[in-house]
Amino acid sequence: MTLFWIITAAMIVVALALLAPTLLRRHAATSDSTERFNVEIARERLADLVAEKNAGGLSDEEFNQGRRDLELALAQDLEGTAEIKTPTAGSGGRWALLAAAILIPLITIPTYLQIGSPQLIAGMPGAALPTAGHGAAGEMPPVSELVEQLRARMEENPDNAEGWFLLGRTYMRLQNYTQAVYAFEQVVGLLPDEPAGLLSLADALSMRDGRQVGPRAVELLEKALSIDPDSVTALWLLGNAAFDNGDSATALGYWQRAYPLLEGEPAMQSELGQMISQAGGKLPAAPAALPPIMAATPSAPAAPPTATQSVDADGAAIVVEVALAPSLMEQVSPTDTVFVLARAESGPPMPLAVARQQVGDLPLKVTLTDAMAMMPAMKLSSFPRVKVSAKISKSGQAGTQPGDITAADVVVDSGNPPESVQLLINEVVK
Numbered sequence: 345m346t347l348f349w350i351i352t353a354a355m356i357v358v359a360l361a362l363l364a365p366t367l368l369r370r371h372a373a374t375s376d377s378t379e380r381f382n383v384e385i386a387r388e389r390l391a392d393l394v395a396e397k398n399a400g401g402l403s404d405e406e407f408n409q410g411r412r413d414l415e416l417a418l419a420q421d422l423e424g425t426a427e428i429k430t431p432t433a434g435s436g437g438r439w440a441l442l443a444a445a446i447l448i449p450l451i452t453i454p455t456y457l458q459i460g461s462p463q464l465i466a467g468m469p470g471a472a473l474p475t476a477g478h479g480a481a482g483e484m485p486p487v488s489e490l491v492e493q494l495r496a497r498m499e500e501n502p503d504n505a506e507g508w509f510l511l512g513r514t515y516m517r518l519q520n521y522t523q524a525v526y527a528f529e530q531v532v533g534l535l536p537d538e539p540a541g542l543l544s545l546a547d548a549l550s551m552r553d554g555r556q557v558g559p560r561a562v563e564l565l566e567k568a569l570s571i572d573p574d575s576v577t578a579l580w581l582l583g584n585a586a587f588d589n590g591d592s593a594t595a596l597g598y599w600q601r602a603y604p605l606l607e608g609e610p611a612m613q614s615e616l617g618q619m620i621s622q623a624g625g626k627l628p629a630a631p632a633a634l635p636p637i638m639a640a641t642p643s644a645p646a647a648p649p650t651a652t653q654s655v656d657a658d659g660a661a662i663v664v665e666v667a668l669a670p671s672l673m674e675q676v677s678p679t680d681t682v683f684v685l686a687r688a689e690s691g692p693p694m695p696l697a698v699a700r701q702q703v704g705d706l707p708l709k710v711t712l713t714d715a716m717a718m719m720p721a722m723k724l725s726s727f728p729r730v731k732v733s734a735k736i737s738k739s740g741q742a743g744t745q746p747g748d749i750t751a752a753d754v755v756v757d758s759g760n761p762p763e764s765v766q767l768l769i770n771e772v773v774k
Contacts, residue, residue: 405608413698413716490707491518493670498530505534505541507673512544513704521552532564542568543577550581557585576602580616587623596625603628659714660724660758662686662697662765666734667707669770672749678704681740684767686712688727689755696724703736709764724758731755734767748773 390411397407491514498507512527528545535541546564550557557565562585569578583598599620606613617627664684668676682701687693697716701708712732717723724730735750744750751767 403610405610488518490667490670491515494673497670497673498527501674502530503534504674505531505538506678508534509541509544509678510673510704510706512548513678514707516544516548516551517705517707519551521548524548525552537571539568539572539575539578542571543575543581546581547577556588557581561585574605576605576612579605583619592623592625596620596623599623600625600628660761661714662712662724662730662732662756662758662761663709663763664699664712664732664734664765664767665707665709666701666751666767666769668703668736668749669768672770672772675772676703676736676738676749678702681737682706682708682734682769683737684708684710684712684732684734686724686730686732689729689731691727692722694722696722696727696730706769727758729755730758732765732767734769736769744773746773 393402393407393410396402397404402410491511494507494511494514498504498511501507508527508530512524512531515521515524515527525545525548528541528548531538531541532545542564546557546561546568549561549564553561562582565578565582565585568575569582572578579598579602583595583602586592586598587595599616603613603616603620606616620627666682666684680703682703682705684699684701685695686697687695697712697714699710699712699716701710712724714723714725731753732755733751733753735744735748737745738747739745749769750771750773751769752771754765754767756762756765
């Protein structure tokens with residue numbers, strides 16, 4: 345017992361000794377040189393992007409994406425340098441140290457005796473050391489558990505259409521298409537004229553039925569198309585349904601209407617162009633060039649492709665799984681921006697890799713790679729340890745603002761990362 349109190353007193357003295365230099369010395373404010381350096385780097389990178397675009401190496405979409413990424417990096421960088429600025433300290437540091445020396449023992453010792461486990465010190469029989477459970481602070485529970493919590497909240501509040509939509513998207517990510525159909529049925533019941541709900545329900549029905557677009561899905565798609573005649577998803581899936589039924593002419597009519605609408609999505613337009621050509625149709629007049637069409641017999645086309653992250657096999661790659669705490673679901677919108685990024689644990693605050701998604705995509709899995717680097721020298725593989733983080737931005741801006749929701753950072757070895765990094769977005773920025 346005496347040994348315990350001796351150790352406790354020693355630990356308090358050590359803690360005060362560590363605090364003393366910080367509290368007593370005068371801190372010089374950080375100069376603006378770091379910020380100017382970061383701005384100069386950003387300007388040079390922007391000039392490179394402009395030159396590459398003028399040379400024809402970048403499309404307008406790729407140039408705009410690169411510029412947004414650069415703006416994100418600069419905002420995060422400037423935010424980081426602002427955070428490390430320390431105001432100069434006066435004589436208040438000495439008073440703070442004296443107050444800590446008095447208050448720490450006065451508060452911690454009685455508190456421990458009141459709510460701690462002093463019987464373990466005394467060696468009482470039957471005492472057991474507490475074990476760490478699954479629900480440790482900041483640890484993300486299994487996605488299935490989060491989904492059940494969200495489902496329970498929705499059953500208690502069945503009139504929340506956005507909540508049902510988020511639940512349906514979650515079930516789709518988990519490939520539980522039967523439950524996704526149930527969730528999207530609630531959305532359509534609450535918002536019968538909302539194209540997003542109609543399209544999502546049609547997609548869930550098709551996936552549940554083995555990618556077959558059945559009569560109920562066709563009905564939903566036709567209604568969505570009547571509301572939004574330029575819905576690429578409705579046109580694409582209705583073309584799939586007609587093709588499955590052997591009606592190539594009708595399928596080509598839908599696909600050829602959708603093709604020009606995909607001018608800003610060259611990968612998807614190329615996919616659809618190949619489907620049109622393989623079905624025997626001609627491509628509508630559109631500026632996007634298609635890759636060579638390989639000879640193939642017509643086959644039932646798949647649903648519209650979704651965006652994926654490419655993995656650089658020769659560099660670092662970190663798989664990140666992100667989920668939102670169900671208790672915060674009512675504070676977000678499906679269109680709110682989700683940022684997933686990695687920074688050096690020790691080094692510049694500029695992000696090494698960034699991925700943008702939407703709340704409607706949660707829970708999501710992304711892969712951060714060297715290919716996402718803003719500059720060649722600022723890659724994941726350039727730093728042995730990196731901090732992986734995620735946040736929901738209500739404003740869509742890169743800088744963190746009150747009302748944003750964040751996940752606790754996780755530090756990983758960039759050269760030997762875990763199978764996946766799990767982040768739970770659960771803390772509202774005040």
